[in-house]
Amino acid sequence: MALGKTVLLVEDDFEIRDILQDLLEAEGYDVVPAGNGRQALQFLAENRSCGPRLVILDLMMPFIDGRQVLEVMQRDHALSDIPVIVISAIARETPAGASAFLRKPLSLDKLFETVRLYTEDGDPPTTENVH
Numbered sequence: 001m002a003l004g005k006t007v008l009l010v011e012d013d014f015e016i017r018d019i020l021q022d023l024l025e026a027e028g029y030d031v032v033p034a035g036n037g038r039q040a041l042q043f044l045a046e047n048r049s050c051g052p053r054l055v056i057l058d059l060m061m062p063f064i065d066g067r068q069v070l071e072v073m074q075r076d077h078a079l080s081d082i083p084v085i086v087i088s089a090i091a092r093e094t095p096a097g098a099s100a101f102l103r104k105p106l107s108l109d110k111l112f113e114t115v116r117l118y119t120e121d122g123d124p125p126t127t128e129n130v131h
Helices: 014-026 037-046 066-075 108-119
Strands: 006-010 030-034 054-058 084-088 100-103
Touching: 006 014, 006 037, 014 030, 014 108, 030 037, 037 066, 054 066, 054 108, 066 084, 084 108, 100 108
Parallel strands: 006 030, 006 054, 054 084, 084 100
Antiparallel strands: none
């Protein structure tokens, strides 16, 4: 797996995770699925030196939720520069530490546009609210 095009997809709903993984892989991304924050943090810890290019993160999950994942990432210098797109049906604005926010139900066009913004070479965009 080439971590330069790797997207860590953190979503507890299996159907959503499976569909998004298939769609992102069809777009040429290597997708690492995680069903909760604990699995996401384990992957990030094991790949600290060459982490994913992007994290797509649901907020409401069992064990460790998305806000807790963001907090851990922001405190860790090796992880704090990885862009995070938060996806949520409950949040109303971009949570602290996130690069972008997309409301569920997701617009796939907006999702792919946002993923491309954060995975293309060059300077990453500034934090934005994307609804």
